[in-house]
Amino acid sequence: GAVVSQHPSWVICKSGTSVKIECRSLDFQATTMFWYRQFPKQSLMLMATSNEGSKATYEQGVEKDKFLINHASLTLSTLTVTSAHPEDSSFYICSARGRQGLGTYSNQPQHFGDGTRLSIL
């Protein structure tokens, strides 16, 4: 149980295009989804937190107009990198948290997707 699917796993596109990454919870309702960015050999950096039906909360230094997050349903959140440039190339990981939360029915605070490798040429 508690599977999170992230798509695509790898995308290469030209500079200036917009790229959409999907994060789906397959067998539970994700009230909260988190988006992380990870540079090579570094830790995960939280970009934003989104709650279903409301606007995402962005971490300091993350451009909300650059990284558009939509969490329109309890099973889907999307991250759109708008007008992508080479410096946006990175590994993006989503995670999801269900209604029950930690300590009640789940032993994990978040369930992670497998990540998306984004390469901008």
Add this chain to the structure above:
Amino acid sequence: AQTVTQSQPEMSVQEAETVTLSCTYDTSESNYYLFWYKQPPSRQMILVIRQEAYKQQNATENRFSVNFQKAAKSFSLKISDSQLGDTAMYFCAYTPRGAGNMLTFGGGTRLMVKP
């Protein structure tokens, strides 16, 4: 603000040997959870072990165990009988209870298991 520190960027161990990865954290909370995640080259985030701060007993999961020292705010991971498949990045993480499960990650330790 909470911080999580992993002071060992890289470590190596011979297959079948034991290795300990260090983690310290800073928090003013009394009730929280600590985790160790493994990220192999495939880059999946895999939960290895978790510890609840109000439990004095150290968590264990097969070959993985922790040494949780609450007063010292230390949370080290011991891997016994290391296997080649243990080669990965290991991240220590913290979340306070009831905080929406937001995780704070350490910088990671790259572990190489050598044959």
